[in-house]
Amino acid sequence: MEFNLSQLSNATPHRITVIGGGAGGLELAVCLGKKLGKKGKATITLVDAARTHLWKPLLHQVAAGTMDSHVDEIEYLALARDYHFRFRLGRMDGLNREKKEVYLAPTYDEDGQEILPRQAIGYDTLVIAIGSQTNDFGTPGVRERSIMLDSPDAAERFHQRLINSCLRAQARPRPNGEHFTVTIIGGGATGVELSAELHMTAKAISSYGLANFDPEKDIRIVIVEASPRLLNVLPERLSNAVTHELHGLHIETHTNERVTEVTQEGVKMASGKFIPSDIVVWAAGIKVPDFMKNLDGLETNRINQLVVQRTLQTTRDSSVFAMGDCAACPRDDGKSTVPPRAQSAHQEAKMLAKSFVRMLEGKPLLEFTYRDRGSLVSLGDYSAVGSLMGSIARGSVFIEGTIAKWMYWTLHKQHQITVNGLFHTILGTLAETIDLTRPRIKLH
Structure with missing residues (x-):
């Protein structure tokens, strides 16, 4: 679908609004700010619900405590000043394609006081890059009794529970043979990396003088995966090597096990197995937030991703683009879509930055080709x-x-x-x- 060049106005700078400051969205805003914003050829606006950016693949390190999120966070407002784009705080919850407006929900502080009222932001070109969230597949008890490791806040919450549990163990030793158990549902990259970081954290904590805490005896780390092997979407040789390393760290793995319920006491599986658990982390599968399902008539798939063409334009509106985890972009063969990975968002951001420069010059948009690195x-x-x-x-x-x-x-x-x-x-x-x-x- 070609972009309608009549939408471009010579009177005022073209308005490009990017929703979502994750890996792809932030990289796009920075690139566009340098290429177009600095020269006054376009007004670039980045919108995000948080005030700072943290690279999502690092969340397992924040959860384990091996990384302090405040050290690695990047301030959106500071970047906006340095790279010639604007930043607006808010969470998108609606769209009016006829008026070319995005709607942002009110923002509140931790005491419930309103910081910002409901907002409307105009655009000429819109890029939706809101990422994804964990998919619980409707499994009973998951929302209420597990932590979903898909945001810095969730990672910090998990870390606090981990530290508190270790301090509790120091004050009140567990009966002989009883473990503090962390069960991770999902044997993808997040679950696997978190398990190894937790093992390392437990050993480090014990060195700080917790007299009644022995990481080798007191902590049990378990991974539960519904597929036949860990890292099922990656090459089998890689999966086998990772599994071998984890078993060397005494991390338990249960494959071909589907979780049917998370209770106060632990995790139930379809096979009848039950794992008593003190902390449950749910890292199995992704979906896009539910409000995207009926976003002013745009086409979506079963996990709420916006269906786009290889130009990354949505199928029903040439002025609305989507990228990253929230986009279902066809690959060259037309038989599959681009996988929701950080490298995909990075590649899409680079292409869109070039495409929008071409668009303002009246040239055709580029088509995306995914390169698996x-x-x-x-x-x-x-x-x-x-x-x-x-x-x-x-x-x-x-x-x-x-x-x-x-x-x-x-x-x-x-x-x-x-x-x-x-x-x-x-x-x-x-x-x-x-x-x-x-x-x-x-x-x-």
């Missing part, structure tokens, strides 16, 4: 494994150990460079390296 899974300080694809070799190259850990680290740095620039990223990395006052894990 492989997968990397971090197991904390213990190891990392992955498969690299693309320019390195035909097919894939399996890596593990120090090389994989280094490459996993560089993924985060590449995101920081895109957003903050090379100079600021180098300075920030040096500051992290020489900061000797911070404990190995966050203890509060």
Whole structure:
């Protein structure tokens, strides 16, 4: 579907509004600010419900306490000033395509006092990049009795419960043979990486003088996965290597097990198994927020993703684009859609930034082609494994150990460079390296 060039006005700068400041949305706003906002060719507005940005693949580290979220957070307002775009605080809950307006719900503080009233933001071109949230598949008890690790707030909540439980164990030792059990539902990258970080955190906590706390005896970490193996969407060799590493850390894995209920006491499975659990983390599957299901007539799929063409334009409105986890974009073969991964959002942001420059020059939009660069899974300080694809070799190259850990680290740095620039990223990395006052894990 071609963009209607008559929508562009020479009288005022073209208004590009980006909803969602995740990996893709923020990178897009920064790129557009530098390419168009700085030159006055367009007005770029970024909207997000939070005031700061945290790279989502780091949430398992925040939950385990191996990363302090406040250290790595990026202020949207500061970035907006430096990179020539505007930031608006708010959560999208509606759209009027005829008026070309996005509606934002009122914003409240922790005491329930209104900070911002309901807002309407106009646009000429709209990009929806709100990401995804955890899908509970309607399983009883999940919403009430588990933590869904899909936001910094949820990760912080999990960390607080973990620390409190360890302090409780110090004051009141458990009966001999009784474990403090963390059950992780979902054997994808989030669940696997969280389990390894938790094992590392437990060992570190015990070194701070918790007399009645032995991580090897007192903590039990369990992963439950409905598929036949962990990391089911990744190559089998990678999955087997990760499973071997986890078993070496005494982390239990239960595959081919479908959870039927989360109760106050633990996790029930269809096979009849029951795992007594103190903390349950639900990391199985994703969906887009429900309000997207009926977003002013735009086409969506069963998990509420907006259906888009390869230009990333929605099928029913050429001025509304979608990218990242909330978009169902066809791949080249037309038989599948682009997977909801950080590398997908990064690639889409780069393409859209080029496309919008072309659009304002009256040229056709680009079409998106997904390039699978492989997968990397971090197991904390213990190891990392992955498969690299693309320019390195035909097919894939399996890596593990120090090389994989280094490459996993560089993924985060590449995101920081895109957003903050090379100079600021180098300075920030040096500051992290020489900061000797911070404990190995966050203890509060």
